[in-house]
Amino acid sequence: EVQLVESGGDLVQPGGSLRISCAASGFSFSDYWMTWVRQAPGKGLEWVANIKEDGSEKYYVDAVKGRFTISRDNADNILYLEMNNLGVEDSAVYYCASDVRLGNWGQGTLVTVSS
Amino acid sequence: DIQMTQSPSAMSASIGDRVTITCRASQGISNYLAWFQQKPGKVPRRLIYASSSLQSGVPSTFSGSGSGTEFTLTISSLQPEDFATYYCLQHYSYPLTFGGGTKVEIK
Helix, strand or coil, rough: CCCCEEEECCCCHHHHHHEEEEEEEEECCCCEEEEEEEECCCCCCECCCEEEECCCEECCHHHHHHCCCEEEEECCCEEEEEECCCCCCCHHEEEEEEEECCCCCCCCEEEEEEE | CEEEEEEEEEEECCCCEEEEEEEEECCCCCCCEEEEEEECCCCCCCEEEEEEECCCCCCCCCEEEHHHHHHHHEEECCCCCCCEEEEEEEECCCCCCEEEEEEEECC
Protein backbone atom coordinates (compact mmCIF):
# COMPACT_ATOMS: atom_id res chain seq x y z
CA GLU A 1 0.00 0.00 0.00
CA VAL A 2 1.31 3.43 -0.97
CA GLN A 3 1.87 5.69 2.03
CA LEU A 4 2.98 9.30 2.07
CA VAL A 5 3.41 10.84 5.49
CA GLU A 6 4.22 14.53 5.81
CA SER A 7 5.75 16.09 8.89
CA GLY A 8 7.42 19.25 10.07
CA GLY A 9 4.59 21.74 9.79
CA ASP A 10 4.67 24.44 12.45
CA LEU A 11 3.89 28.01 13.42
CA VAL A 12 6.59 30.29 12.04
CA GLN A 13 7.10 34.03 12.19
CA PRO A 14 7.12 36.04 8.95
CA GLY A 15 10.57 35.95 7.43
CA GLY A 16 11.31 32.63 9.08
CA SER A 17 12.30 29.27 7.66
CA LEU A 18 10.98 25.75 7.88
CA ARG A 19 11.70 22.37 6.34
CA ILE A 20 8.88 19.90 5.85
CA SER A 21 9.28 16.25 4.95
CA CYS A 22 7.33 13.47 3.32
CA ALA A 23 8.20 9.86 4.07
CA ALA A 24 7.22 7.49 1.29
CA SER A 25 6.61 3.76 1.39
CA GLY A 26 4.82 1.05 -0.53
CA PHE A 27 6.19 1.95 -3.94
CA SER A 28 9.49 2.43 -5.69
CA PHE A 29 10.08 6.03 -4.64
CA SER A 30 13.18 6.53 -6.80
CA ASP A 31 11.16 5.73 -9.94
CA TYR A 32 8.70 8.58 -9.55
CA TRP A 33 8.60 12.31 -9.90
CA MET A 34 7.28 13.83 -6.68
CA THR A 35 5.16 16.89 -6.07
CA TRP A 36 4.26 19.39 -3.37
CA VAL A 37 0.79 20.96 -3.45
CA ARG A 38 -0.60 23.45 -0.94
CA GLN A 39 -4.01 24.63 0.12
CA ALA A 40 -4.55 27.84 2.05
CA PRO A 41 -7.45 27.80 4.54
CA GLY A 42 -10.75 27.87 2.67
CA LYS A 43 -9.01 28.11 -0.70
CA GLY A 44 -8.33 25.88 -3.66
CA LEU A 45 -5.37 23.69 -4.51
CA GLU A 46 -2.08 25.21 -5.68
CA TRP A 47 0.80 23.29 -7.20
CA VAL A 48 4.07 24.32 -5.54
CA ALA A 49 6.95 22.24 -6.89
CA ASN A 50 8.03 19.08 -8.70
CA ILE A 51 11.23 17.06 -8.65
CA LYS A 52 12.40 14.44 -11.10
CA GLU A 53 13.17 10.87 -10.06
CA ASP A 54 16.91 11.51 -9.69
CA GLY A 55 16.58 15.10 -8.51
CA SER A 56 18.13 16.49 -11.69
CA GLU A 57 15.10 18.61 -12.63
CA LYS A 58 13.06 20.83 -10.35
CA TYR A 59 10.17 23.16 -11.10
CA TYR A 60 8.47 25.76 -8.95
CA VAL A 61 5.45 28.03 -9.02
CA ASP A 62 6.58 31.65 -9.45
CA ALA A 63 5.29 32.61 -5.98
CA VAL A 64 7.94 30.46 -4.28
CA LYS A 65 10.89 30.64 -6.71
CA GLY A 66 14.06 31.68 -4.94
CA ARG A 67 12.55 30.99 -1.51
CA PHE A 68 11.59 27.29 -1.58
CA THR A 69 13.79 24.33 -2.48
CA ILE A 70 12.47 20.86 -3.22
CA SER A 71 14.82 17.93 -2.71
CA ARG A 72 14.73 14.21 -2.16
CA ASP A 73 16.68 11.41 -0.53
CA ASN A 74 16.15 8.27 -2.57
CA ALA A 75 18.14 6.15 -0.12
CA ASP A 76 15.70 6.90 2.68
CA ASN A 77 12.60 7.53 0.51
CA ILE A 78 12.04 11.06 1.78
CA LEU A 79 10.88 14.17 -0.04
CA TYR A 80 11.69 17.60 1.40
CA LEU A 81 10.58 21.17 0.99
CA GLU A 82 12.88 23.80 2.42
CA MET A 83 11.00 27.08 2.84
CA ASN A 84 12.77 30.38 3.51
CA ASN A 85 11.61 33.97 3.93
CA LEU A 86 8.11 32.78 4.68
CA GLY A 87 5.20 35.18 4.35
CA VAL A 88 1.66 35.02 5.66
CA GLU A 89 0.58 34.06 2.14
CA ASP A 90 2.50 30.79 2.53
CA SER A 91 0.20 29.63 5.33
CA ALA A 92 -1.43 26.45 4.10
CA VAL A 93 -1.71 22.72 4.39
CA TYR A 94 1.15 21.27 2.37
CA TYR A 95 0.59 17.92 0.69
CA CYS A 96 3.11 15.69 -0.98
CA ALA A 97 1.88 13.61 -3.88
CA SER A 98 3.31 10.99 -6.16
CA ASP A 99 4.08 11.69 -9.81
CA VAL A 100 3.06 14.78 -11.76
CA ARG A 101 -0.43 13.33 -12.07
CA LEU A 102 -0.82 13.24 -8.27
CA GLY A 103 -1.99 9.66 -8.03
CA ASN A 104 -1.40 9.36 -4.28
CA TRP A 105 -1.48 12.03 -1.59
CA GLY A 106 -0.27 12.33 1.96
CA GLN A 107 -2.49 13.60 4.75
CA GLY A 108 -0.83 17.02 4.72
CA THR A 109 1.10 19.12 7.21
CA LEU A 110 -0.02 22.57 8.36
CA VAL A 111 2.30 25.53 8.01
CA THR A 112 1.15 28.72 9.71
CA VAL A 113 3.05 31.94 9.19
CA SER A 114 2.07 34.53 11.76
CA SER A 115 3.56 36.93 14.25
CA ASP B 1 1.11 30.00 -17.96
CA ILE B 2 -1.90 27.85 -18.81
CA GLN B 3 -5.07 29.01 -17.10
CA MET B 4 -7.69 26.42 -16.19
CA THR B 5 -11.20 27.85 -16.06
CA GLN B 6 -13.58 25.57 -14.25
CA SER B 7 -17.36 25.94 -14.37
CA PRO B 8 -19.60 26.20 -12.58
CA SER B 9 -17.85 27.29 -9.40
CA ALA B 10 -20.75 25.88 -7.38
CA MET B 11 -23.92 23.98 -8.03
CA SER B 12 -26.83 22.37 -6.25
CA ALA B 13 -28.01 18.95 -7.34
CA SER B 14 -30.23 16.13 -6.14
CA ILE B 15 -29.48 12.48 -5.55
CA GLY B 16 -29.68 10.67 -8.86
CA ASP B 17 -29.00 13.77 -10.97
CA ARG B 18 -26.55 13.75 -13.82
CA VAL B 19 -23.84 16.32 -13.10
CA THR B 20 -21.40 17.84 -15.56
CA ILE B 21 -18.39 19.96 -14.66
CA THR B 22 -16.26 21.65 -17.29
CA CYS B 23 -12.65 22.75 -17.40
CA ARG B 24 -11.36 24.95 -20.18
CA ALA B 25 -7.64 25.36 -20.77
CA SER B 26 -6.27 28.65 -22.10
CA GLN B 27 -4.23 26.67 -24.63
CA GLY B 28 -4.16 23.09 -25.85
CA ILE B 29 -3.01 20.51 -23.33
CA SER B 30 -3.71 17.32 -25.29
CA ASN B 31 -5.08 14.89 -22.67
CA TYR B 32 -2.77 15.93 -19.83
CA LEU B 33 -5.65 16.50 -17.46
CA ALA B 34 -6.70 14.93 -14.17
CA TRP B 35 -9.75 15.35 -11.95
CA PHE B 36 -9.77 15.31 -8.15
CA GLN B 37 -12.45 15.12 -5.49
CA GLN B 38 -12.05 16.71 -2.08
CA LYS B 39 -14.48 16.39 0.80
CA PRO B 40 -14.40 18.91 3.66
CA GLY B 41 -11.41 18.34 5.93
CA LYS B 42 -10.16 15.48 3.79
CA VAL B 43 -7.28 14.84 1.44
CA PRO B 44 -7.96 15.23 -2.29
CA ARG B 45 -8.17 12.01 -4.23
CA ARG B 46 -7.68 11.48 -7.93
CA LEU B 47 -10.73 10.32 -9.87
CA ILE B 48 -9.61 10.56 -13.48
CA TYR B 49 -6.22 10.79 -15.20
CA ALA B 50 -5.23 11.25 -18.84
CA SER B 51 -8.57 13.03 -19.31
CA SER B 52 -10.70 9.89 -19.39
CA SER B 53 -8.99 7.04 -17.51
CA LEU B 54 -10.82 6.04 -14.35
CA GLN B 55 -8.66 5.69 -11.25
CA SER B 56 -8.79 2.23 -9.71
CA GLY B 57 -11.45 2.01 -7.03
CA VAL B 58 -13.45 4.99 -8.27
CA PRO B 59 -17.11 4.22 -9.07
CA SER B 60 -18.02 3.90 -12.72
CA THR B 61 -20.60 6.67 -12.25
CA PHE B 62 -17.64 9.01 -12.77
CA SER B 63 -16.31 9.61 -16.26
CA GLY B 64 -14.08 12.12 -17.98
CA SER B 65 -13.79 13.29 -21.54
CA GLY B 66 -12.14 15.89 -23.69
CA SER B 67 -8.90 16.79 -25.36
CA GLY B 68 -7.15 19.98 -26.31
CA THR B 69 -8.86 22.79 -24.43
CA GLU B 70 -12.27 21.47 -23.34
CA PHE B 71 -12.72 18.81 -20.69
CA THR B 72 -15.67 17.41 -18.83
CA LEU B 73 -16.18 15.44 -15.63
CA THR B 74 -19.54 13.71 -15.53
CA ILE B 75 -21.25 12.01 -12.62
CA SER B 76 -23.98 9.92 -14.20
CA SER B 77 -26.08 9.50 -11.07
CA LEU B 78 -25.17 11.65 -8.07
CA GLN B 79 -24.83 9.74 -4.81
CA PRO B 80 -24.79 11.14 -1.26
CA GLU B 81 -21.05 10.53 -0.96
CA ASP B 82 -20.40 12.58 -4.10
CA PHE B 83 -21.13 15.92 -2.49
CA ALA B 84 -17.70 17.50 -2.49
CA THR B 85 -15.47 19.96 -4.31
CA TYR B 86 -13.96 18.91 -7.61
CA TYR B 87 -10.76 20.22 -9.19
CA CYS B 88 -9.13 19.75 -12.56
CA LEU B 89 -5.35 19.84 -13.03
CA GLN B 90 -3.32 20.33 -16.18
CA HIS B 91 0.13 18.76 -16.20
CA TYR B 92 0.99 19.55 -19.82
CA SER B 93 3.40 22.33 -18.98
CA TYR B 94 4.91 24.16 -16.04
CA PRO B 95 3.65 25.70 -13.91
CA LEU B 96 1.08 22.99 -13.33
CA THR B 97 -2.28 24.62 -12.72
CA PHE B 98 -5.50 23.64 -11.04
CA GLY B 99 -8.95 24.87 -11.88
CA GLY B 100 -10.66 26.99 -9.26
CA GLY B 101 -12.88 24.16 -8.08
CA THR B 102 -16.56 23.23 -8.31
CA LYS B 103 -18.48 22.75 -5.10
CA VAL B 104 -21.35 20.31 -5.53
CA GLU B 105 -23.98 20.77 -2.84
CA ILE B 106 -27.23 19.09 -1.99
CA LYS B 107 -30.36 20.68 -3.43
